[in-house]
Amino acid sequence: MNLSLGEFRALVAKAVRGAGCSWGMTEEAAYSARRLAEFGFPAGEMVVRLLQSMEGAAPGSLMPRASWKSAGDSLCSICVGTAIADQAGCSDLSLGPTHEPALLAPLLMRTLPQGSASQYSLRWDGGGCDVSASSITHIGDQPAKAVPVSIHRRVTGDDSDVAIRHTRVEIDPAVMRALEGFAHNVYAPATDESRAAGAGGADD
Numbered sequence: 001m002n003l004s005l006g007e008f009r010a011l012v013a014k015a016v017r018g019a020g021c022s023w024g025m026t027e028e029a030a031y032s033a034r035r036l037a038e039f040g041f042p043a044g045e046m047v048v049r050l051l052q053s054m055e056g057a058a059p060g061s062l063m064p065r066a067s068w069k070s071a072g073d074s075l076c077s078i079c080v081g082t083a084i085a086d087q088a089g090c091s092d093l094s095l096g097p098t099h100e101p102a103l104l105a106p107l108l109m110r111t112l113p114q115g116s117a118s119q120y121s122l123r124w125d126g127g128g129c130d131v132s133a134s135s136i137t138h139i140g141d142q143p144a145k146a147v148p149v150s151i152h153r154r155v156t157g158d159d160s161d162v163a164i165r166h167t168r169v170e171i172d173p174a175v176m177r178a179l180e181g182f183a184h185n186v187y188a189p190a191t192d193e194s195r196a197a198g199a200g201g202a203d204d
């Protein structure tokens with residue numbers, strides 16, 4: 001499947017909402033996935049893995065607590081990124097095991113004003129991301145399970161944007177089916193009341 005960035009963002013929003021997430025988290029996840037897709041990341045696969053990791057998790061267990069650890073076994077990258085953005089950024093952090101850490105990158109990017117000489121480096125075993133005010137680049141592999149993550153903020157003195165930007169998103173059919181499966185939960189099943197209130201229904 002080949003989608004525009006806007007179509008991809010809308011699909012991710014439906015999938016995240018269909019997985020039972022709040023509207024706030026839905027908006028942040030859709031924004032983050034769209035931005036990563038723009039910079040060539042396999043964002044659709046990452047969203048599917050994130051949503052699958054959240055299935056059956058207790059509410060709040062994936063949220064960051066003291067020392068940026070979770071109440072459960074792992075952290076949700078969107079929850080962490082939102083918390084950092086709410087604080088207008090961070091300096092150096094060490095996170096406990098975090099699902100899909102690259103999804104943090106666009107939320108960190110929003111804390112850097114255009115032209116900023118600062119840059120974030122995210123690192124995990126086998127890979128990472130470098131995040132400036134105008135680009136996100138990936139290094140090594142994207143983890144398929146939760147991994148500890150380090151975040152380092154440094155001054156680079158250069159915000160030149162050399163990243164290739166994509167305007168469309170290629171999605172594997174299996175990933176598309178998984179996203180559509182989550183999105184299907186957004187649509188409530190029809191009831192006698194909803195049918196009566198729909199087109200051709202009687203007025204009150």
